Amino acid sequence: MRLRPNLVIGGTLLGFVLAVAAAALVWTPHDPVRTNLRRRLRPPSAEYWLGTDEFGRDVLSRLMTGAVTSVTVAAATVVVALLLGLAIGLAGGYLRGWVDRVLGALNDTLLAFPGILLALGLLAVMGPSRWGIVLALGLAYAPTVARVVRGTVLSIREREFVEASRALGNSEAYTLLRHVVPHTVAPVTVLATSLFGWVILSESALNFLGLGVPPPAATWGNMLASARPFMLEAPMLSIAPGAMIAACLLGANLLGDALRDILDPRDGA
Amino acid sequence: MRFRALLAAFAAASSVALAVPAAAQDTLRIRLNADIRSTDPGVNRDANTDGIVWHVVEGLVALRADASVGPMLAERVEVSEDGRAYTFALRPGVRFHNGQPLTSADVAFAMQRYMRRETNWRCRGDLDSSVTRITAVETPDERTVVIRLEQPSALFLTMLARPDCGQAGIWHRDSLNPDGSWRAPVGTGPFRLGEWRRGQFVELTRFENYAALPGAPDGLAGNKTPMVERVRFTIIPDDAAARAALLAGNIDILPDARSRDLPELRQRPGISIHSAASMDLQVLLMQTRDPLLQDVRMRRAIALALDVPELVRAVSEGTSRPSRAPIPVGSTFFTPAMAEVPPRDVAQARRLAAEAGYRGQRLRIVTTRRYEAFYEIAVLVQDMLRDAGIESDLEVLEWATQLDRYTRGDYQMMAFGFSARLDPSLSYEMFTGPKATQPRKAWDNPEVQAMLEQTMRETDAIRRRATFEAMHRRLLEEVPMVALYSSVTHGVTPRHVQGYGSWAVDAPRAWGVRIQR
């Protein structure tokens, strides 16, 4: 297997993000929630490498702890969305019939539920916490996964090799796992890495609308949302979390593409 | 190819397409941060609704800039010896927007609708309470209205003038549908209601037969002559977009710039900033029934741990004055004794907390991001408490949820803001009362309650002032809440807008404003 450029670049970027998060667990240059009203909105300096925010908190330290929160929330959400979505999509697409119809109705209901309504409801019931966000966004994105999976499965199950597997007397479950599931890996990997980005951004948008991971804990999303009013006065406030989100997404997506190529069942054939 | 041609055509057209039509020169465009709720004065309302309605309807009396009450549709008010009968002499020459003259029958008609329970007028409860109760509205002749009260009240005229009560505005009966429901206001104000396109704008047009009072504009009283043909309140929810709209010339008045935008706006040539202290109150509430906070030493420790001047300077960008008194600084009842802000004392705070049995329990501070000030106050309080060894977490809720928690008294601490109260009794009443029946009240103390009721009946200003000072002292001792400051409204106008001013109530006033290019 040759070394793919997207594997190298993606791995490096994501490795960097994870390293930042790991470092934040043991050390940050300053206390990320410590406010200091006498040094608000300072530009980058020797003491505050990325400057300070509107409460005089150190942006670099917040960026570092934000990495932990953002990556955890995004990853957990993607896992929730994938598990739910795969289950619904595979069952619906493969079994068809009434199962598909019932699951389809449920899926459509969930799809039609605007994310913000879901977030509001769950946050209200669970109290404002990051796990409320994970569940809300996970539920909001699961139907998307389900639909993509179902679409792929619908198209795969008509192929000759699936028919052949059945004709050979293989059980439905075996056929599903051996011949159908591998084909969903590619679209799902792409979707999952995109989801990773959407979740970070959705969290940011929820913050913009007044929901989201409760402060003062930093996430890149809430840093970006609260930096918006200061876009002209203190550009570093937006650029720093924006750059981290971009690095993280680029890393995840490139890595996702590389993984897909590696995992692809037909590569060896 | 076609695409490129289209693009070129578009680029050429876009530079000229939006030249302002000539007629629009006479339109004053004002930012409104959210749509209004109705046009029914004081019924289905919020601050924006009040601010539109007061251009269209007027009451017997009106609020002056200094929060005192002045004449409006009534040219004189006489109070009887026993303080139980108010005689209003209506001003001659006042006409409704439909051309009909104002008569005492119109006043009685409107007042009767207000006082009916099914109208759901915001202030019916206040004028039908043990303190102030209207017993009769009489019309001895066409130009005289007599309103009788059960007992003397220091608050009656203020109640009538309150903007959130729709100023008890007097409208013509054509304002109602045949079935008695509200249609649209036919008032006596300087502007008529034009088109209300929901979610987009509310338009007002000049009332050419407006009977203005002489002199200068003064709050909602005084001379309210309309100077422009048309006023359009454009709904722009986003603050950043609103600021950009002002700078791009898409609106003429930004009545509510954020304080954090001021440094940047001040540097721009031709931009005027009109700042005025409002009569609202930003506070930190404490639940005196909480197991930990029921100990007054703990509450005192929290108050002592706060650096109030520092906090207020940061939240208001140095525009608001820190004050631990619930009575606004601009009120005539704000006395020198109330002006003192106790200094921060972290060591004492630690000592008191320890005495109260504080052992590092994490307190919870409820706040919201709907009002940035609440959120900033909570963040700073949390951090200042840490200096005194008091740990806390923020509970950031969506506004409706916070309001629900407030109303049920379900919180340990809460960053909160009270809307403008125009009388010092009302300033105290907003947080004083029995928790058993009104859980939202922060201060439940029967003795204080008795003092408060006394101030509502007492009409002598000096005696009232003395009682308020005594209440203020007790408030600082018992700290059911920490008053912080009253916010400042910053209106922003470009050079061509003249005669605009911010004032003690947030919403803008379009009368007396002219456009000069």
Next chain:
Amino acid sequence: MAGYVLRRLLVALPTLLLAAASVFFLMRLVPGDPALLILGDAATPEAVADLRAALGLDRPLPVQFLLWLERVAAGDFGRSITNGEAVGPLLLDRFAVTAPVVLAAVGAAALLAVPFGMLAAWKQDSLADVATVTVATLLLSMPSFWLGLILLLVFGLWLGWVPVVGWVPFAEDPWRALHAILLPVVTLALVEAGVLIRMARASTVEVLRLDYVAHARAKGVPEGRVLARHVFPNAFAPTLTLIGLVLGNLLGGIAVMETVFTLPGLGRLLVDAIFARDYPVIQGVMLFIAAIYVLVNLAVDLLYPVFDPRVTAD
């Protein structure tokens, strides 16, 4: 065909009902009370009780729900608690703002995404591929409210090409309406193009590996023809699913964009209604969005066989 469509619509009815019921009870579970929001910090218990009664909120929840359903079945969506407006016309009004923005944006995004995605896949691992993927990812990583504000500042404030605020309905002044939706459309198209490019690329990569593409190439079919005849229709199918999703999603969820660009659309209506606990409006919007979902997805499923001949619609 007509029978299939009719059956699909009938099958959608439970979805709509489920959506309606869940939103109804979810919103009632969420703390917050419209009467309190109207009365604010001065709410006395009596005033709250009176207002709740006037709004019909004092009745048992199942009764409220059934009453609402009954009226909806008769075509009456009730009136907004906030401003007394009839919900039905209100929805159509707001939809007329949101729909052109979303349709134009998703159309533009798809037109941008499919060629670029196919190109990247065709030249897999080349510089063009890496560049496309990088740009797509950068677009993906920009929040729309952020990109939107930058565009607003540049084109609205500094260059003055478009007004910062001032939506006018198309029926009133199409030219000005076009100006008003230009920036939101561009912002949305850019943001959505990111994900569509990646999807188009991924599905093209898949298809390029299939035997019949190799076959066609081996038979000496010109590369352009291979791409157009064999690759595009097959690669487009999964992208179409995603376009359907994005479309449905956006029609209900562009509140953020509508806030930045001051558009009185459906998303903003929903968010405002949620914050105001304006139950009739929330329920109306919800039902409306659910119906649109059903229609969009039906359309996608009907189009699917056109591009992927292996699947029949039924």
